[in-house]
Amino acid sequence: MADVATTDTTTTAGTDDLVVLTGVNKHFGALHVLQDIDLEIARGEVVVVIGPSGSGKSTLCRTINRLETIDSGSITVDGRPLPAEGKELARLRAEVGMVFQSFNLFAHKTVLENVVMGQVKVRRTARAQAEAKARTLLDRVGVGAQADKYPAQLSGGQQQRVAIARALAMDPKVMLFDEPTSALDPEMINEVLEVMRQLAADGMTMVVVTHEMGFARSAANRVIFMADGRIVEQNTPDAFFTAPRSDRAKDFLSKILHH
């Protein structure tokens, strides 16, 4: 990625980098979805990933907690390479929170139980303590009153906020968001983005795949533009949105900004 501007040379061999991808390649059959991806994400940084459909944004996100395996290259989280399948990997996943487009709340459990379960089963936290923490987190994302309902009884916006609370309950070092507002009705998008903005302000390291330009401008430190499995361009939100350099990015921005 020679044409990338804001890589302030070598800052003491990445002691401050929380997530580092080096030369990552991934194929789905003949399709080369991730092509030589190099990416460093600093502690506390908020990175927004945008790009046309099929460019590999979700796949990139999912490789970071190894929901997708990679063919070559390396990924480290907090200095440790991603372990292969097994207990080690499970432990790492607990430190990487993930929020999905379709919420994926456990349908057979109450909202409270959704947030308690990981703490008790993975972290082995005592139940009372886990419940107290779950209630605090649910209050924080504004759905404390829904604790005893089942996911299906909540609106999409509420479900997504519960999903964020569920991920936060594990005290993750980094949070991955894959189009967290794409499945939501317009009036619910902001309540979710507001929670995410707050999270960013509190210093959480975040990777967010989204087309919400307002969020990118107000909360992101860096925008990464992907196309055809490559990182084509990256810059600060202001610089990227006002003066994209590549033709792909210009073309993409003109499409999403004018309709």
Added chain:
Amino acid sequence: MNVLFTDDNFTLFRDGFLRTVELTALSGLLALVLGVLLAAFRVSPVPPLRIFGTVWVNVLRNTPLVLLFFAVVFGLPKIGVDLGYFTFAVLALGCYTASFVCETVRSGINTVPLGQAEAARSLGMTFAQTLRLVVLPQATRTVVSPTGSILIALTKNSAIAGAFNNAELYGVMKTWNELGYKIFAIFFWIALGYLVITFAISALFRFLENRLAVAR
């Protein structure tokens, strides 16, 4: 019709009936435990386990049960394993039925959206936890009804054990037949014995189905 009330026939029938119940219950339990385990193997990330599950299901589901009884009852003693006819019957019936349970559970697992398992894994749950805490509970409702049918089939299949030295209902039938009782009277009582068991299983599973339906 008064076969049942002559000589020791009632005791014979009662013991045969209880034996069939026992055989069905034990091999049913074995089939359920083994079947769920095999289903877990078949969806596991470990290739050798997947292969084991696939081979088990495809061999046992596609082989006549009588053949399996032959292999177990006459084969195992040849390699020094002699557990008695009843245990042999439980093993043959349980292993055979487990392959059907496995496929039912597996299709139930496939009805649970993939996102549920992904969410569980992203929280740091192991494969076993994901299956036990998230996927299987949600698969249960679709699995209950076909599992009832499998256990009813098992009850009827248990008659084959009668042909391999087990004094269960079918064994009673053979005895009565040799004693020369009227075929219709024999049929009536033996069929009644099986019907009682299969109706009980139907009722139990209808109850379970209703309970799972009201829970949420």
